[in-house]
Amino acid sequence: PRLSNTWWINYTTFTDMERHHDTRPMLYHRWGGLGNHRYQIGFSGDAIISWKSLDFQPYYNSTASNVLYGYWSHDIGGHMGADSIDPEMYIRWMQFGAFSPILRTHSTKNAGLNKEPWVFADKERDIIRDIIKQRYSLAPYIYTMARHAYDTGVSLCRPMYYDYPDAQEAYSNRNEYMFGDNYLVYPITQPMNNGVSRQKVWLPAGNDWYELTSGTMLKGGQTVERRFLLDEYPIYVKAGSIIPQYGDVKNLRRNDEAVTVTVYPGNVDAQFVMYEDNGNDKQYATAYASTLLSATHSAEGTLRVSIGARKGEYCGMPAHRQYRLKLVASAVPEKVVVDGKQTGFEYDGNNLSLMVDIPETDCSKAKTIEVVYAKDAPVLTDGLIGKFRHIQQNCIAVKYHNPGIVFAEPLGTMESAGIAMTYNPEKQKQIVETFRKNYASLADILKQNGIEGEDAQKFMLAE
Known part of the structure; x- marks a missing residue:
């Protein structure tokens, strides 16, 4: 009695996969009520194509974590209610989608609502393509945070009051949320005014925040009004964060892609434990591996980054891996040393980033990179x-x-x-x-x- 038929269908379909398949069960379904978080990906409905719909979804995503429902899949860009696409609205929706649990575009069957990147003008196409590439690059980070959600019940997208319960701003800024432990996101959900969007963003105290699109380090414990062009939006990284990323991803069916260890500016020591498993088997509860990534700063101006020895085991895990170190908003160093040997590096002047290729090595062995800076090295976090x-x-x-x-x-x-x-x-x-x-x-x-x-x-x- 009173059991939702949708809940029952979700349960029977999911458990049938568990019984009859070797691969990990996954279900994309309609909301069947409390408890349906067990069956992962929820469909939020045929959203109306409007700024109002977009404005509601960040709040929807994060607060759903209060009932453990962390994996929502929206019709990015909206489903119905219009016969054409507003490129600006769609881009803002995609930017939000890139920092959502699931990124999936969809619309009703209407030739005017095609959402493939190549149907847009060159400028909009390039922005959309970059958003998708950014999402793919974050796969190692997102997967690690998905494991945290499995272990703790704390969703990938969560309200600010989870991390900052004593701050009033954590409750009043309803569209602002944490994306895992390291990213703060405040999606733009209103049209631009004269080619620019203005957004008031609350940056919690306790650490500084690096604005991803501008390259500006901002003090925590304040509300700031920032301005963004169409290809920019409010994403803030905790100062000093270490984020594992992929490079130019070809597919995500394997997990032997080269990993870029991205270290963000901030003179603080930091750690990140990168999680891996087989990706599609049912042994993930006990068969998995982790790699400790850490960064420490010396008073003499040396940054020491360590890629720890991998711990754990799972079926099909690669014995060797190619790593790359990326230092964001970095000065040009005096020298770089990998495992005691001085090595070369690349420098991307447009993005003020230092890249160091680390020879493919046994994953069971630790690797250490030392980056030595001059005492008068310029600070490059002023936008x-x-x-x-x-x-x-x-x-x-x-x-x-x-x-x-x-x-x-x-x-x-x-x-x-x-x-x-x-x-x-x-x-x-x-x-x-x-x-x-x-x-x-x-x-x-x-x-x-x-x-x-x-x-x-x-x-x-x-x-």
């Missing part, structure tokens, strides 16, 4: 990454409409600062100082290049 990107994007737009334009030296130097640093990392300090000096006079520099009115305003939109 420089975002400024590089904005200058480059707007210079390209100006050239597109005026192919014959030749930029005067200051603006041309600003546009090429990132690539110049990639080719000449030893000149980083000089390149950064020149860029910052010119940026302080950007309005005058734009006038010198005949860039005025709306074109000039676009250079300044996100500042």
Whole structure:
């Protein structure tokens, strides 16, 4: 009596998989009531295509964790109620979806609602593609946090009051949530005004927060109003976090992909235990492996990153793995040492990131990387990454409409600062100082290049 037929169907279908299949049972289903969290992925319904629907879903996702229901799959972009897609709304919905438990687009059968990336204009297509690639790259982090949810009942997406129960802001900012232990997300759910979105974000006390899209380190314990262009949205990483990621993912059916150990700025020691299992067997409760990733800072300016020896065992686990270390918003070091031997490195000037390839080695052996910086190494967490990107994007737009334009030296130097640093990392300090000096006079520099009115305003939109 009073048992939901949906609940019963979910139960019988799931347990049938358990009895008759060697692979791990998984079900995508309609909500059958409390207790259906046992059957993983819920369908939230045929959402109306509207900003109002989008605005409700972050709150829906996080608070569902209060009844242990962590895996919700929404019709990203909305299902019905319109005959065409608003690219801006869809991109904002996809950005939210990338930091949701499940990323799945869907709509009613209508030719005007096709959501494949290639049906959009070039700019929107590239943004959507980058969102999808970002989601794939986070698979090792998301899978580790999925294991935490299995062990603790604390969902991947959770309200801020789980981690900060004594702060009033944790309750009043209903669309703000934690995505695992390291990411704070506050999706944009309203249309832009004059090409920019403004969002007030509460950053909890206890640590600083690194704004992913701009490269700005912000103090915790405050509410800040930040501005975002269409390809940007409010994602904040706890200072010093270590995030395991994949590179250019081809598929997720295997788990022998090379792992990029990404270390975010923040002069704090940190650890992250990366979790792995077979991926699709039923032995995960006891058959799994973990790898301790840690980072420590010395007073002399050396960052020491350790990739620990893998512990545990599961069927089919790779004996060897390729690792790569990525240091975000990093100065160019004086030297890099891997397991006692000095080695080379790559430097991405546009993203101010240091990359170190670690030779493929036995996963049962620990690896240590030491990155030695000069005492006067520049601090690069003042939004420089975002400024590089904005200058480059707007210079390209100006050239597109005026192919014959030749930029005067200051603006041309600003546009090429990132690539110049990639080719000449030893000149980083000089390149950064020149860029910052010119940026302080950007309005005058734009006038010198005949860039005025709306074109000039676009250079300044996100500042």
